[in-house]
Amino acid sequence: MADFKTHLLVAAAGSGLAATALVMSGPFSHQAVMGYFTLGVIGGLLPDIDSPTSIPIRIAFATLSVVAGFLVAFTFGKHYSLLELLILWAGCFLIIRYGLLNLFTRLTTHRGLIHSIPAGIGFGLATTALVFHGFRSSAIDAWLCGLFVTLGFIVHLLLDEWYSVNLYGKKLLKKSFGTAFCLGSLKQPLGTVALYLTVSGLLLCCPSPRPVAALMADRTQSAVTQRLWPGAAWFQGFLRRVTPASLTSR
DSSP, rough: OOOOHHHHHHHHHHHHHHHHHHHHHHSSHHHHHHHHHHHHHHHHHGGGGGTTTHHHHHHHHHHHHHHHHHHHHTTTTTTSSSHHHHHHHHHHHHIIIIIIIHHHHHHHTTTTTTHEEEEEHHHHHHHHHHHIIIIIOHHHHHHHHHHHHHHHHHHHHHHHTTTTTTTSSSSSSSSSTTTTSOOTTTTTHHHHHHHHHHHHHHHHOOOOOOOHHHEEEEEEIHHHHHHHSOOTTTTTTHHHSSOOOHHHHH
């Protein structure tokens, strides 16, 4: 199984290639593309949140506990004193950071249902629904956010499967082969059914994917195909673009 640094690097590379394709297509702002890229990297770390010793789960729950504590303090800020708000913040932090984290690690097993293809799709759909309904973004922006999360997630699963291939040993495949890039678990039939029902429910909460599908098919594919190879000259106008305007005006 690949380590944290390898997953981070490969997730960044995969998300970077997809983000570059969006930049080349034209209609997406650089700020939005950077957001998609970040979500892709996060998606590449999500499969390991079911490991109690993994770095992603510690970062995720630490961040969630701090943010949730401040949200509680902001909500009751007009009604209580500073000391009371500090107690509420500390209580929320401890419940999430230690209570909820311990409960989560007990209910999940590493390379369980979270470490599967439908879980990756579910995380992507949850992101799409959250961005669309929670942040009032467009359907195209919401779907791209979700797609990048799922893309990073799938890259993580494929990388784990690649590390399950033993190229230098007597046995070509390790025992872990097939446990990462999977559609569920026969050992957990109820959990697998619940996972698929959750994915179906999340899909109903998302906007129609037709706008983003039409946009990707119409613009992104054609733009990337047309600009796959350079024109008559390589790096045409590169020096002019990287040279400060104050120097070129002299």
